[in-house]
Amino acid sequence: MSIVVSALKEEQPHEKRVAIDPDVAKRLIKAGMKVLIEKGAGVASYYNDDSYQQAGAEVVDRQTAVSQANIVAVVNLPSDETLNQLKSGQVLLGLLSSLIKPEKMQQLADKKVSALSFELLPRTISRAQTMDVLSSQSSVAGYKAALVASDAYSKYFPMMITAAGTVKPAKVLVLGTGVAGLQAIGTAKRLGAIVSGYDVRPASKGEVESLGATFLTSSVSNGAGSGGYARALTPEETAAQQKELAGFIADNDVIITTAQVPGHKPPLMVTQDNVNNAKPGTVFVDLAASDLGGNVAGSKPDETVTTDKQVTIIGGNNLASELSNSASQLFAKNVQSVINAMVDKDGNLAIDPKDDVFSGLTATTNGEIINARLREALKLDPLPKDEPAKDETDEKADQPAESKGAE
Numbered sequence: 001m002s003i004v005v006s007a008l009k010e011e012q013p014h015e016k017r018v019a020i021d022p023d024v025a026k027r028l029i030k031a032g033m034k035v036l037i038e039k040g041a042g043v044a045s046y047y048n049d050d051s052y053q054q055a056g057a058e059v060v061d062r063q064t065a066v067s068q069a070n071i072v073a074v075v076n077l078p079s080d081e082t083l084n085q086l087k088s089g090q091v092l093l094g095l096l097s098s099l100i101k102p103e104k105m106q107q108l109a110d111k112k113v114s115a116l117s118f119e120l121l122p123r124t125i126s127r128a129q130t131m132d133v134l135s136s137q138s139s140v141a142g143y144k145a146a147l148v149a150s151d152a153y154s155k156y157f158p159m160m161i162t163a164a165g166t167v168k169p170a171k172v173l174v175l176g177t178g179v180a181g182l183q184a185i186g187t188a189k190r191l192g193a194i195v196s197g198y199d200v201r202p203a204s205k206g207e208v209e210s211l212g213a214t215f216l217t218s219s220v221s222n223g224a225g226s227g228g229y230a231r232a233l234t235p236e237e238t239a240a241q242q243k244e245l246a247g248f249i250a251d252n253d254v255i256i257t258t259a260q261v262p263g264h265k266p267p268l269m270v271t272q273d274n275v276n277n278a279k280p281g282t283v284f285v286d287l288a289a290s291d292l293g294g295n296v297a298g299s300k301p302d303e304t305v306t307t308d309k310q311v312t313i314i315g316g317n318n319l320a321s322e323l324s325n326s327a328s329q330l331f332a333k334n335v336q337s338v339i340n341a342m343v344d345k346d347g348n349l350a351i352d353p354k355d356d357v358f359s360g361l362t363a364t365t366n367g368e369i370i371n372a373r374l375r376e377a378l379k380l381d382p383l384p385k386d387e388p389a390k391d392e393t394d395e396k397a398d399q400p401a402e403s404k405g406a407e
């Protein structure tokens with residue numbers, strides 16, 4: 001029996017993406033799988049039900065999409081109601097917020113549902129690059145951040161020389177120059193702004209300069225952590241950083257912030273004083289805006305705030321979703337890549353917990369939390385290195401999910 005893959009309609013109010021697009025549906029079907037799409041799942045990404053049917057997928061109700069699939073693909077962690085419907089042996093794949101909500105992963109482990117959470121992917125393994133949702137979606141978000149900023153800004157981005165006079169170009173500062181930040185820099189440059197970038201990882205200097213932007217060197221001597229990410233700064237370093245950024249912020253018209261530190265809340269880089277001292281008309285776009293706080297004091301997720309000093313702060317946490325068609329196309333390719341790596345040569349589903357990509361990506365399989373970071377978050381002892389969790393998923397993969405029964 002062929003593997004059944006489903007994609008659900010996202011439940012969050014601001015989410016417009018879908019985990020599988022018609023192109024990937026077609027590719028999975030060509031590879032021998034069956035694809036179920038929840039009715040209307042792709043509409044907000046401009047993929048209507050007909051386009052999935054033309055690709056060979058079946059458009060079904062939610063209950064069928066959840067219960068009949070071996071692999072359920074989502075963008076975000078589904079609601080408790082949906083999680084409760086999942087059964088032993090099924091695989092849930094998406095941005096599952098596993099480190100923010102580790103207890104949900106434990107609930108799935110207790111039901112022997114396998115959960116693969118894109119936030120946990122070991123990104124520096126080259127084989128995993130095609131699965132890297134964080135990169136694909138950050139890149140979309142960075143591009144959109146520059147567009148959203150230019151739209152909210154009351155002046156031109158490029159220099160304009162006209163018969164009626166000359167308009168100076170906008171000055172754009174990007175704080176955090178990883179995947180999203182570099183894309184924001186490239187887009188703002190293409191729009192004609194004068195752009196500078198700032199990061200605590202010295203390695204990012206060359207990348208910023210290669211895009212024609214100025215790199216502002218941080219006083220934090222080496223903020224690089226492991227795996228290419230930044231480390232969390234000490235309170236003293238944070239205070240010094242906020243102080244040195246004050247002048248840069250006051251001197252710029254648009255500030256796009258993207259700074260994240262894995263496993264920590266986003267660093268506060270723009271203080272309330274910095275916001276108060278910004279020029280009227282300044283636009284902040286905070287890609288790190290979250291319920292835990294963001295990079296900019298006063299930013300609110302999914303909201304645009306205008307202060308009484310005429311400063312605009314855009315909570316840009318969900319900007320990838322605003323470019324829903326392209327974001328979904330790339331997300332779906334990442335999903336396809338994981339599925340391809342999960343299906344063995346005989347067409348059976350096999351999560352290998354010893355594989356260096358899957359030991360990271362997999363939050364739980366076969367009733368056990370196997371990701372080391374997640375075990376730490378749940379205060380579980382590390383798994384012995386020579387006895388990785390036994391995987392039984394492949395033994396059950398060719399049975400319909402419902403027949404496996406809840407345990």
Ligand code: NAD
Nearest residue numbers: 123124176177178179180199200201228230258259260267
């Ligand atoms: P991220 O989303 O975790 O952070 C965004 C940026 O914020 C990073 O550049 C980080 O250095 C910066 N930052 C964090 N705290 C900061 C602070 N206090 N002050 C200033 N800047 C701060 O990171 P990301 O964009 O996903 O990736 C970071 C790096 O890892 C990039 O260089 C990227 O190219 C690299 N990466 C490599 C691979 C790979 O090797 N396959 C995959 C993904 C990312």
